[in-house]
Amino acid sequence: MAYYNREPEITNIIKSHERRANRMLQHAQSSRLLEAFNKIWVFIEGNKLSTPVSGNVMTFNVAEIKSEINNWIRDFKDCQEAAQRKLKSLEDPSPEDQSKLINIRNEAVVLVSRYESLKNTIDQVEQDFTNAVRTHRAPMREALTDLSILYNSVNHVKGDFSDYKNVSVYVHGIEDSGNGFYTSVKNAAQKGDLIVRITKNEKNEYVYEYYYIDKYGKTYKKETYEEIKDLEIFNTNGRLHIVYDTNEPNEHRQATSDDLAEKLNEMGLMNDTTKIDMFGHSYGGRRSLQFAMDYPDHVRSITTIGTPYDKNLLATGANRARWLADNAAGRDTMNTSDYLDFNEENKNNDNGKDYSNAYTDMDSEAMTEDINHLKSANPEVYQKLQKMDITAAAGYRTEDTVSFSPYYTASGKHKINSDDIVSVESQHGDILGDLIDEKPEIEVKGSGVTKPGHIYEVEDSEFVDLIREVNKKEAE
Known part of the structure; x- marks a missing residue:
């Protein structure tokens, strides 16, 4: 011009x-x-x-x-x-x-x-x-939450639930909610226990539901904790079970850890005496391990089932073919919180907006990488993880098989070494070195890709028994 x-x-x-x-x-x-x-x-x-x-x-x-x-x-x-x-x-x-x-x-x-x-x-x-x-x-x-936890500790600030010494926290996997865990927890909870269900309402706000089991096994549902405390038979001698829904179904494990720490601190549970036993299903196990890495002084045990501790092939495929996964397979691979990972390989982009979520995480990073970084950067935290009771349960299936030979025909049940989603090796956390203490295997129902055994694991009666056993053992 x-x-x-x-x-x-x-x-x-x-x-x-x-x-x-x-x-x-x-x-x-x-x-x-x-x-x-x-x-x-x-x-x-x-x-x-x-x-x-x-x-x-x-x-x-x-x-x-x-x-x-x-x-x-x-x-x-x-x-x-x-x-x-x-x-x-x-x-x-x-x-x-x-x-x-x-x-x-x-x-x-x-x-x-x-x-x-x-x-x-x-x-x-x-x-x-x-x-x-x-x-x-x-x-x-994370830094602000840490400061808040430190402030409460130094100033002896007691939250509403500070009197509980034994606390179990249940974290679900991707594209899931705490519904499955809630059913399992109701079956695993003992007399005198309190169940707190943390969910999101239609306004995307957290809401709390309270269920107290009295000494006769009767359950009382209340809208507020004050109503629970007003019950004549109420006391805090039992275990507190927290069934926690993530802010977003597919949010990155670090976002879950930050949010969960904030919630538990508000409840008065991030203190010197309360011990937290983590339970995770599928990606919820990675979320639970992340929380333990961030707050090792507050976690006593971790129990997972069906957790892909290494990179997950299905998640990798969904992350790299997002349109196909979302439209053809009904996934929601771009659903995420505002969390954005520093790791450039753990990012994706949607119309200019960068994001990191469970799919990008399992595509780019096996948990062994974080563990190895932790070993080098903070060996004291790694030693604390070693002292935790960590159980990695694997779900597997059996199916009818027929064997033909020129001399005989045989049929029967054949063990499938995975739950159709996650390999047993990955579920058992073999890549995590010497961190895993127990590696039980649980047979689950389900078949194929549409209804894999993976989705039935958290409600399986054997896993409910495992929850009950872990809670009893850790309380002792």
């Missing part, structure tokens, strides 16, 4: 916009935003804006800036209309008058296009900032 041949009306408008742009940039103090403006301004004026920006602020009011740019676009449109009216008002317009209108119109079209491009660039900058902020939000949130 020939800057020196512009019509004066257009030049005056651009100068006005330049002054307003400098004011906005000076207020925002964002080098990324200045860079976005300068890319456009070089085309418009042949030079960069003069605003000194000393900061790298990662937040600014995008709506206000885009609204201002829309006003600039309107200025050009108003200029065109004014030139059109002026030309029409002339009884005998000269060729120069007509040429002036054409010049204004052509220049306005090009400049409006530049401004529209600037708005798109600002949207991209905002998305980049959002992704960067989300990446750094996780350690900030």
Whole structure:
């Protein structure tokens, strides 16, 4: 564009916009935003804006800036209309008058296009900032929770449930809820135990349900813990069972650990005397192990079933063919919380939004990698994991088989060394070295990919017995 041949009306408008742009940039103090403006301004004026920006602020009011740019676009449109009216008002317009209108119109079209491009660039900058902020939000949130736990400890702050010494926490797998665990916990709980069900309502808010089992085996359901405490037969001598629903079904294990720590701290359970026994199904086992790595002083045992401790082939396929998995197989691979992993390989992108979830995690990272990092960076925590009672149960199936030979025909049951989703080797956590203490195997029903044994594991009667046995053993 020939800057020196512009019509004066257009030049005056651009100068006005330049002054307003400098004011906005000076207020925002964002080098990324200045860079976005300068890319456009070089085309418009042949030079960069003069605003000194000393900061790298990662937040600014995008709506206000885009609204201002829309006003600039309107200025050009108003200029065109004014030139059109002026030309029409002339009884005998000269060729120069007509040429002036054409010049204004052509220049306005090009400049409006530049401004529209600037708005798109600002949207991209905002998305980049959002992704960067989300990446750094996780350690900030974890640090704030740690400070809150420390504050409660130093100041002897007691939460509502601080009197409980034995606590079991149950964490489900991906694209699942705590429904299965709730059924199992009801069967495994003993007289005098309290079950707290933490779920999400239609407003995406956490709600709590309370079930107390008295000494006669009768269950009382109440809306609040205060109502439970008002029961004459109530005491805190039993075990507290917390059936926990994750914030998002497919959220990354670190997001679950952070959220769970916050919830347990609010309940007064992250203290020096309460011991937590973790139970996880499928990816819930990875979530439970992550929580134990983050808060080893509060975890006494971990019991998992059907947990893919190494990379999972089905998760890898779903993560890398997300459209196919979501539409053909009914998966929800992009459902995630705002958590964003630092590991570049543990990220995916949906229309500019980076995210990390259970699928990206199992595609890119086996838990042995985190364990090895922990060994090197924090051997004391690794030693605490070694002292925990960690049980990795594997589900398996049997199916009818027929064997033919020239001499005889035999039929019978044949053991399948997996639950159709996770190999026994992975479920047993063989890659975790010497951390696993017990490796029981539980036969489960189910068949094939549509109804695999995997989905029936958590409600299996043998697993309910295991929950009961672990809780009794750890309490002793």
